[in-house]
Amino acid sequence: MSTEKTNKALPIMAEADIAIARIAPETSFKNKAYEALKEAILKMDIYASPEPVMLDERALSERLGVSRTPIREAIAMLEQDGFVKTVPRRGIVVVRRTKSEIVDMIRAWAALESMAARMITTIARKKDISALRDYFKDFGKDRPPQEHIEEYSKANIAFHQALISLSESPVLVDMTNDILLHVRGYRQLTIGRTDRIAASLPEHLAIIEALEERNTELAEKRARDHTLGLATYVETHGQELFS
């Protein structure tokens, strides 16, 4: 009743339709605090000291220059993510995952990635699949990954994320990224073994090949087995840095 006939209005700005992208809503302190704390947690080495890492609301609010309110909201969000756990009247503790939890997460990752592989064989463009090789173009017989672990590790993660993205499934992408955030910190500690790294590269290439051949079952299997292999590896060789 009251919304019609307004189509001819908007005399001032209508014609040009300037491509302004809805000015940045200036993300709130809550979200800024969330991002800042998340980054800080991911950056720190949670498994270094024997005592659990504690956070202090007041100290954080002072450090970030905001009041406790947005800090608390950010912490509530981090708690939903499983990064911290607040104990009433005691403190906020950064969660340390046990080895079996990490292994468990990697298995879930394997499940999601194999599904992504399956989907990719039916929808992705050949060219996009082949582009996955680029992540490893700097490595080969003359430049073995084992001698550039840090670099290879980055390429490795980037490859997996790019792979999942090709599935064009936001849910798979998001869930996998969440898992990677949790696993990554621990990953650095356990991936530094030359034997596993040596096996890693050929497996990646094999996955790409299966995708290119549109071999759904094989691609799924290779993606799954590759990541399950990592799970087994961590389970067997992972340091016992946990409580």
Add this chain to the structure above:
Amino acid sequence: MSTEKTNKALPIMAEADIAIARIAPETSFKNKAYEALKEAILKMDIYASPEPVMLDERALSERLGVSRTPIREAIAMLEQDGFVKTVPRRGIVVVRRTKSEIVDMIRAWAALESMAARMITTIARKKDISALRDYFKDFGKDRPPQEHIEEYSKANIAFHQALISLSESPVLVDMTNDILLHVRGYRQLTIGRTDRIAASLPEHLAIIEALEERNTELAEKRARDHTLGLATYVETHGQELFS
């Protein structure tokens, strides 16, 4: 050093050993609000009205009898879960998922469940696997599921949850439950088709059989295809109740 030799002490209360049971930690208002709001959101039919459902901090704080602070923290948590989205200075809106989002989630569910099936074939006890049949013992030729849709739908969800639990993987369980919470609301609307329901029961039984036979590949495949079938079904027949 200081804990030994105290065995003979405790003169006053030792002998009786009063049966006090660690007083309840009284969950905070924040968590109570979170649970209350979550339940309310899951219970309501989000897709009923054309306009999006909005929440109001002040109204909620009055309804629940607490101040806005715990409400806001609860909302921050719900936002992390993806149940609501708060738009600054506009309001808090209950998120409505599009059909393709639902389909996408179901595919992720399929991935997780097939991994669960895989694991079950190697670790679950025969007896626990067989017990899965109990969820469907009230249905059969003489009592077809199509004529007891509501009841069957409940049994259906319970079966899937029990199945995943047998994997003994907390991550798979949690992730699947999250997905089910999002999908369930929509599920009721789309599952009421007799053709799909008729196919559902035999597929479930086939999954159980593969598990009992410890046929890893087959169990995985059946679990995956069953749920992917639901995804395809929703994609094809799901109502267009979305925006």
Add this chain to the structure above:
DNA sequence: CCAAGATTTTTGGCATACCAGATGCCAGAC
């Protein structure tokens, strides 16, 4: 009667004050 502008109201964001449980230090009793 209508549209443009001014004004009031609504709504989430943030800061602050105060509360109560949990700890830890310390004086006083044995």
Add this chain to the structure above:
DNA sequence: GTCTGGCATCTGGTATGCCAAAAATCTTGG
């Protein structure tokens, strides 16, 4: 010297109040 009760203090939990942006409503000039 050791144990115990009490008190200062630390920490998260909750309630309030105010702010600014956005929406809704009212006003006013044509």
